[in-house]
Amino acid sequence: MRGVMSTAPVRRRLRVSGIVQGVGFRPFVHTLATGMGIAGFVGNDTDGVFIEVEGPEPDLARFATRLADEAPAAARVRDIEAVPVAAVGETAFRIVASHHAATGTALVSPDLRACDDCLAELSDPDDRRFRYPFINCTNCGPRFTITRRTPYDRPNTTMAPFAMCPACRAEYDDPADRRFHAQPNACPECGPTVSSMPPADDPIGDTRNRIAAGEIVAIKGLGGYHLACDATSDPAVERLRLRKGRLSKPFAVMVADLETAQSLAAINASEERLLTSRERPIVLLRKRPDAGVSDLVAPGNGSLGIMLPYTPLHDILLEPGDVWVMTSGNRSEEPIAIDNGEAVERLGSIADSYLTHDRDIHVPCDDSVVRILDGDEYPIRRSRGYAPFPVPLPFDVPPILATGGELKATFCLTAGRDGFMSQHIGDMENLETLEAFTAAVDHFTDLFRIEPEMVACDMHPGYLSTKWALGRGLPVEQIQHHHAHVVSLMAEHGRTDRIIGFAFDGTGYGTDGTVWGGEILVADYEDFDRVGHLAPVPLPGGDAAVKSPARMALSHLRTAGIPWTDDLPPLHGIPDIERSLLERQIDQSINTVQTTSMGRLFDAASALAGVRQTATYEAQAAIEFEALVDAAEGDSYAFGLHIDGGRLIVDPGPALASIVDDVRSGTEPGTIAARFHRGVADLIVAAALNVRADTGLATVGLSGGVFQNVTVTQTAKVMLTDAGFEVLVHRLVPPNDGGLALGQAVIAAARR
């Protein structure tokens, strides 16, 4: 006989952690419990979601399984803890008020692209939200950028000033409704509205007309303002470049749909998936030669950054066939403008008009930039749609704040197994970015209730992020730049063993005070051996050399013992007097510092091949060099490799001599570019074989800004794999300095 005990109600307290707020989790729990005849309640608190359920034991077991298996698409359930409590005889299920506590780490959802249900309503003339730019539901809508504090409830968001109308309130209160407890729920009656400056009756139509007429419009979006203009118009794009002070760095474009994107770029299946993903990043794609965009959008670049609409406002604004430049609303190098005050006034010198709205942006968040490498995501900038979702850490880490580098600044705040990487903040070279950085750190420590015990930063004494870290009054761990690059890669792959790390980038402060950037390290989380590097050359004029690939070429030629002759492109236009000054500067080390930078070697090779002699942004010469690579070319330039003082020294001399020969014989720059890129991949394999012979290590990691060059990365990856290596490339954080903070935090934690 079955005992009465087996069906007597029991009660359990459940605790669900992960991304479970702002993703329709409580309504889901309510529907599930009600459907199963289970009693109890569900609520949000600062840790996540708490649930109490009461019913027969077998029902509660099935409930727990379905809770994990059937969670809403945008939720990420990390853990469900259950403890038995005494049954109280409850008979109904309800949603209860949120609890606030001083501790606890609820994850905050990134902003979510409008869902299919909302998009259908948006285009339905009979729906009360027809063409309403702020439509959302529990499955979609703004999250991170409107959240002032946790738990994620309407009063804690920038939707607080908008009181719901009766119709919206009824949806919000109805457990069966898609908008049940959708915190940003709104409609044209009660929610935010768009307006334009100068005012217009139809702000959307007015904006479209202005862009069609070649104007520049500042458009308030999700994480800040965009500056928009017609990407097919040379004069419009040129005006934007001049006013923004951004002469040649590529702009991204937004198009309404995949078909329009396909008219601009060749898009494979992985790229299509990424382009249409809910994260909606800017995807770097291979530009079609006949793409109908102005050459000024991404001059000299083989790639074009394309994104699809990611807010309902964009869906309404853009029509099929439109191609609009959508670039961050800022002056060059400053943080993105988010409010209607002073920051936006600064856009007045750039924009002809504004399309704005009255929902505040609490957190500035730039667009993410991602490309596909070998069928998988390869992040270039991790920001909107990804932040603040944590990167999983390979071991338990104490509360640490890592302040990152100088360019492409991000920080990382850790606790336990979570690495909360910030959104992209900008180049830490001015006061505005520093202020934005401080505000973002304060917001993260508040949001996730993490009080850092120590700070990790770069070793460069001149970085603002280092000075900022040293001024916090906390213990500081200064981390070597390239060690941080390699460990960021190891950490995101959960690797705890030693690996062979190639850290190739533009600039990083070395432990000997020189500028490193072509580094071969054997690294673990705590320490590294610098087992090899590019042969050092003088960096004429220090950091100013970034703007002068020609001077880098001259420095490399002189170091390689190749005479400066008039037929070589970097010498064109350099008068005799300047040549002799440069010679003395290099020979006598006046105002120079030694560098092993691989980024600067790419610049030098580009200049030598006649591609670019002066640059307006970092790595421009290298990017234009890569764009020319002739894929059909199979030859490669040889680098020298020898041992000196126990280290592998990579000598670019033979490769440079070959470029000089090819230039003199009139070889096409595309052929030279191909041979150089393949040569670098060859040298990586040769060096890796050498280190493997010494150490027995067979895992190679590729990190640092140079590996944004997918020609080198892809070629090296294939060749290393063929040589029996396991190859790690970045998948979660960028190879450039935007990923640095993750490595810094993990190294600091490992050394504790």
Ligand code: ZN
């Ligand atoms: Zn929706």
Ligand code: ZN
């Ligand atoms: Zn309403």
Ligand code: FE
């Ligand atoms: Fe770097």
